[in-house]
Amino acid sequence: MTKDRDFSLLRAAKRQGPIVLWVRAGNIDNRALVRDFLSAMPRIVEAVALGEAVIEFVGS
Template identity: 60%
Template sequence: MLFLVDAQLPPSLVEALSGAGCAAVHVADIDLVTATDQQIWDEAVSRSAVLVTKDRDFSLLRAAKSDGPVILWIRVGNTDNRSLIAKILRSLPEITAAVERGETVIELVGLQAVGRQQRSV
C-alpha cells in the first residue's frame, strides 16, 4: 500500500510510515507542493495511492465521483507533528483494514479511524 501525503501534513510522516513498513511519498518530494487538488488527485490515481490529507475538499470530491483514490482524511485538529504522527501510526492497522475492505473515505477523528463506503447521491 502506497500513501501519498498532502502538503499540509509534515514530510516526517513519510519517514514514519516507511519505518512502519508502508510505502509513502510526500507531495513536496515530487514537486507537487503547490499543485492543484486535481493534480494531486491525478497523481494519487496514477500511483494507486491512498491520499492522506487534512483537506476536506478531497473527501467531497471522492463522494462526488464513482472512482478515484482512497482518501485518508485526517481530522485530529491542531496538534504537534509528533502527536499527529503517533496517532496515525497507532491507527494504521484500522486504516489498512478499511482500505482492504474497499472503503473510499477513511476519517481519522481523534484517535479512531472511521471508514465509509462511497455513497451515490
C-alpha cells in the same frame, strides 16, 4: 492524504478514484500526530482492504 474536506466529499460522490485518507487533527504537535496515526494504522489498513473510498482519521 488530505486535511481538506472538499477532496473527501468529491471522492465520496464518485464511483471511481483514489482512496482518500482525510486527516482531521487539530493543532497538535508532530509527535502526537505520528503516535495517533501509528495507533490507527491497523484500522486504516483494514478500511483500505475493504475498499473504502474515504477513510477518516481523527487525531487527538
